[in-house]
Amino acid sequence: MSRFLRLSSVLASALLLSSAGAVATPTMSFPFKLQGTPISSASGQLTVRTLSPTSSVSVLTLRGLTPSTPYVAHYHALGAASSDPCASSGPITLGFPPFKTNAQGQATVLLRADPARISGTLGAYVNVHTAANLAVVPLCASVLKTERAQTAQSTTTAASTALQQTVKIGDNLFMPAALTVVAGTTVTWIHTGKVTHNVLSVDLPGIRSADLHPGERYSYTFKTPGTFTYYCSYHEGMSATITVTNR
Structure with a gap:
């Protein structure tokens, strides 16, 4: 079994865990879409599961990126520049651990965080950047806005x-x-x-x-x-x- 498949299996198991006494929410999945400087074969999925009121797991499963290349990924807050979260130029709220694709251009990345950091007006989208040049953004995933985000956005005229x-x-x-x-x-x-x-x-x-x-x-x-x-x-x-x- 390849390292990529082993890691994917471990992360999938992590998503099924919930803390004692906590009611786990359904897993939410958000597809990545190609951005302005695309690698035509790039694709992937963001999976988010809340394990408890203070714990969540976000997993990036990415394919078709440049092989053996360092990348970084960030959660961004929803900006006011566009109705499309990926085009809204919002600030970074959370960073995933830096990672490097394997020889097939694949990567799986795990981030554990307080759900409050990726809900409401925060964490409206995830960008994947090349580590060498953060202006190169091959992939973006739009996270569905929660009621809190919609309320906050409605206060903007x-x-x-x-x-x-x-x-x-x-x-x-x-x-x-x-x-x-x-x-x-x-x-x-x-x-x-x-x-x-x-x-x-x-x-x-x-x-x-x-x-x-x-x-x-x-x-x-x-x-x-x-x-x-x-x-x-x-x-x-x-x-x-x-x-x-x-x-």
Whole structure:
């Protein structure tokens, strides 16, 4: 039996344990999805089980990553930048132990933590990063929001949520390639690629970022209705549009 299968078996057994007198909750599973700089074969699952009021186990089961490569993974709180947890740019709340994939690009990682640290407004999603460059995020798993999270999010005004959007800068593409916002919205471009990019526009000369490197951001507030094209001057054909509507 391979080390990967042995470890998976041990972790599966750990998920079935509950402390004496505690009622264990059903195991919750959340699939990982590919992000802006994907490894096309990457996939996986986050499994979370609460063992007691003060104990939980989170397990990452990952496949198709770069073989024999160090990675790190983090729980993030839900940010306000997007309705998609994986695009919301929330802060890190918990870190999984650093790990290295095996020769087949597989890894299984265990994290024990107080459930309060990964519930409510915390732990809204899990990102898997390459250890060498945290801007490279091949996989993300969205954790379902609890009632507490929904209540906290509802206290944020609809206006503040609607007036913030994000665009990911991958290598040779912007995501999404077409975005519609209302006048007054601030759009933030987040560099998730590996090479230098910029954000420029002939339609709106005010859109003119400096050179952006992995992990860096650039923001612009759109005030005038219309459809505007922007581009990266370093890569031919790398362009996208933003349509601004009246409120």
